[in-house]
Amino acid sequence: MEEKKISKSVLKRLPGYLAYLKNMPEDAPTHISATALANALGMGEVQVRKDLAMVSDGGRPKIGYQREALINDIEQFLGYDNTTDAVLIGAGKLGQALMGYKGFDEYGLNILAAFDAHPKQSRTEEGKPIYPISKLSQFCRSHKVLMGIITVPAEGAQEVANQLIAGGIKAIWTFAPAHLDVPPGILVQYENMATSLAVLSVHLQAQIKEEKDTKK
């Protein structure tokens, strides 16, 4: 594994490989080829090989990549071996669903606490604290939190982002359908359901139209 700069497209495909590899049964062969991976995930084999070359120190011709090692390499590359503390803002349904999601520790993500403008309880079902939003910046500073997860309605998102940044956060994961203005150096990752819906909707429109045309 050489320290090349990785492109975002490659980066986004890595979790797919990782999930597949981790889900393989215990009794599966210890090695797997890029070809096999590509087929399983419906991708081109050259692409898979090139992607893996970015994170792994190589497979062996005729044999493939050692599965355990590959899993480790990807996890290390993605930083899943270090835990990241995060806060979540907006303890509505979506927020609570995320707070309760067990799978995040696989990604090294640890949500410390939730914040809400008007907390209805003082703890989530899982027992994590819910604080009023006024404590947000201070909490981030004192706990050295680097990541904020925004699950408030669109109108409130920018204000929350401002407070997160004031608290010293470096990355924001937002589920609010709103563009966020942030200073350089802060990463905003939009979990954009509207984008997905657009892709789906256009596909369906085309399907419906096609069907009509066929019937004519």
Place this chain on the structure above:
Amino acid sequence: MEEKKISKSVLKRLPGYLAYLKNMPEDAPTHISATALANALGMGEVQVRKDLAMVSDGGRPKIGYQREALINDIEQFLGYDNTTDAVLIGAGKLGQALMGYKGFDEYGLNILAAFDAHPKQSRTEEGKPIYPISKLSQFCRSHKVLMGIITVPAEGAQEVANQLIAGGIKAIWTFAPAHLDVPPGILVQYENMATSLAVLSVHLQAQIKEEKDTKK
């Protein structure tokens, strides 16, 4: 608006424009320039102009695009003026959060019912029915549902997808971190939280490393 084939990249940016335009205050000017839009969303103005050219029949030099008309053009292009019936499978926390999200009708999305392997209630909080998963295919067929939303754990996702396809569905929106094998013609849109987390995690790793290096 000429009937050109649109690229996925353009398509994915359209919802951003739409949301911004719809959120503009009532008393804002009736026209808006691509330049203004680009600045507001932190994008290149040429890109915005080119994107808009795909869906709109044109702005006027010096004046820009008529906001109302533009909103309409984008909505029509994305098919948000036609409602799409959908079913959701997996009435867990995330599923319930999505069932309760009011904003979907803006996108023309109408979730008819939820399905679950072991329904705990017969209706969601909003009063939509929750059926056992055994009724899934039949329901899709009889209601001519074209879209399925999967919010079950990864292990169950492929089986649910199979049943959706058996029910005649044409598009799948899945929140399960699992690759789905589907026949050609069926669109799978992955709402891939793992992907987002990877991008965030790598950014934070770099931040942390940078900070260390600076302190040295």
Place this chain on the structure above:
DNA sequence: TAGATTGTTAATCGATTAACAATC
């Protein structure tokens, strides 16, 4: 008219795919 803004045509950039040599 002058200048802001549009739309188009050409140039650049990056990512994917194809071809091929290396190797176990």
Place this chain on the structure above:
DNA sequence: TAGATTGTTAATCGATTAACAATC
């Protein structure tokens, strides 16, 4: 050795950006 598979180098493709002419 032969063949599967790797990694690399070159070719293609698509998307973004830059340059510029058109227009209100």
